[in-house]
Amino acid sequence: MPIAGGSGTKVWDHAGNTYLDFSSQLVNVNIGYQHPAVVAAIQEQAASLVTIGPATANLTRAEAAKRIVARAPEGFSKVFFTNGGADAAENAIRMARLHTGRDKVLSTYRSYHGNTGAAITATGDWRRVPNEYARGHVHFFGPYLYRTEFWATTPEQECERALHHLRRVVQAEGPASIAALLLETIPGTAGVLMPPPGYLEGVRAIADEFDLLLILDEVMAGFGRTGEWLALDAYDVRPDLITFAKGVNSGYVPVGGVMISDPIAATFDERVYPGGLTYSGHPLAAASIVAALDAMESEGIVENAKTIGAKVLGPGLAELAEKHRVVGEARGVGVFWALELVADPDTREPLPAALVGKAKAALVERGLLPFVTDNRIHVVPPCVVTEDEVTEALATYDAVLTLLDEEIS
Structure with a gap:
């Protein structure tokens, strides 16, 4: 069309x-x-500095990061910018592996994390199958009461049995081989699958018990979509890494990123993070983030x-x-x-x-x-x-x- x-x-x-x-x-x-404020911000940024590489500091990028971490849970003070949601997932997975020294990432069958190497392999839907070139990915079933995999009849049963299933997958795969659990806070493309009460908190408890990282994918659910700044705000859960894109600037300029908790960020204080993108933190994208988040708050x-x-x-x-x-x-x-x-x-x-x-x-x-x-x-x-x-x-x-x-x- x-x-x-x-x-x-x-x-x-x-x-x-x-x-x-x-x-x-x-x-x-x-x-x-x-939105006039976002359009104007992009135009103004283009007039002053249309592009600059990520190795060069830029005030607009810093202002964008400042606004993003202001919406993150306590204990997040750094952002790694990407070009979109898929490479946000790629870099979150990479950070988790480098931080833990482990390889495996567990994600659900009913999920979508993007259409690049590790992101599509972490994805659970049919698009994964012809694209499974990345290593170290394991899938499990998340809760979905309407089509329960666990013979559940109530949200409480679905939650309890889904958590038991996840625990057994972690145990069977070997916790010492697992870097992270990767979940969409609310799976979007798979059907807007609302987590039953206690599920996300239970996943966090399993991650803590087995010393695993928890990555929450907020690419689709974040920045207003659920009526919260982040979908996770409605739950008593604090992840270690948060991916974002889409709603952070409503797609006016391609952008995404990873909100990084302080312990993981500290891993790269003295050790170079072996990643980067030519357009990471692009000034036009950063300007659109600042204007979009300011407008979302003021309006x-x-x-x-x-x-x-x-x-x-x-x-x-x-x-x-x-x-x-x-x-x-x-x-x-x-x-x-x-x-x-x-x-x-x-x-x-x-x-x-x-x-x-x-x-x-x-x-x-x-x-x-x-x-x-x-x-x-x-x-x-x-x-x-x-x-x-x-x-x-x-x-x-x-x-x-x-x-x-x-x-x-």
């Missing part, structure tokens, strides 16, 4: 057709399109995402799930939701791809850009979305889900 322009939550094509974007492109345009954008999710979007999607047989489950938080579509609500058989494709086309035809993957519609508008826009989108989803109900009846 050729897009000519955008503003706020909407984009338009060259023919003048306007679309309400409930995909945030790839779940990254958290602040909306063409209450994170709070808006939380309020919209709790008062409008979440209840509206719950009503759709109750109304439509084709919706097996609605789940999420903030402006980070998924509708899981099923051909049979009793057996939970996933809706066939052909019907999911019809749903996507019908949504676009009605002027809504959806995020559709597998048998799910992810409902992920920008964090600046308004109540009226959510109401409009819910009506559009309702109409299309009605068509799907007719197909499976």
Whole structure:
């Protein structure tokens, strides 16, 4: 689809057709399109210093790092900038291995960490299989009560059994060979899989028990998406490394990075970190981070995402799930939701791809850009979305889900 322009939550094509974007492109345009403060900051930076290498200090980069660590948990004071989320995962894995002197990284089957060497091998979905060239990766099942791997019937059972499974994988692989556990705080591409109460805290306890590092991937879930500055803020968990990208500047300029806890940063105080990227901490990207995070704070954008999710979007999607047989489950938080579509609500058989494709086309035809993957519609508008826009989108989803109900009846 050729897009000519955008503003706020909407984009338009060259023919003048306007679309309400409930995909945030790839779940990254958290602040909306063409935010004037961010556009102006990029322009101003370009006028003064358009580029500089990472080995040269730059005030704008320092200001970006300052704002990022201000949102990190206590005990984080350094940032390693990358070009995006995938190489943030690459460098977090590398730091964990160098810090511990161990090789293995454990991650879940239902996960996505990027499409470069170690990141795609750490990923759990089908894209991993033809790309498994990196070494030392082991996968396990995380919690997903709707399609439980553990015969669970309650969130408490799912949590307890998923943690037992992880413990056994750690023991079977040998803790002395494992550098880190790598998890998305809330798995996004895999289906907005909300961790049951106590799960992330339990993972941290296992990491501590076996002296493993915990890396939380906040690339998709971070910086407003869940109605928190970081998704981990809603849980009693402190990781050792945090990856970020997407929402930190809403993708206005490619950027990502790793927030580094002080003990790991100290590893490289006297020892050179053998990594780096030509465009790491690029001034234009740094300027966009400073402006985006300042605007998100001054305009209450994170709070808006939380309020919209709790008062409008979440209840509206719950009503759709109750109304439509084709919706097996609605789940999420903030402006980070998924509708899981099923051909049979009793057996939970996933809706066939052909019907999911019809749903996507019908949504676009009605002027809504959806995020559709597998048998799910992810409902992920920008964090600046308004109540009226959510109401409009819910009506559009309702109409299309009605068509799907007719197909499976």
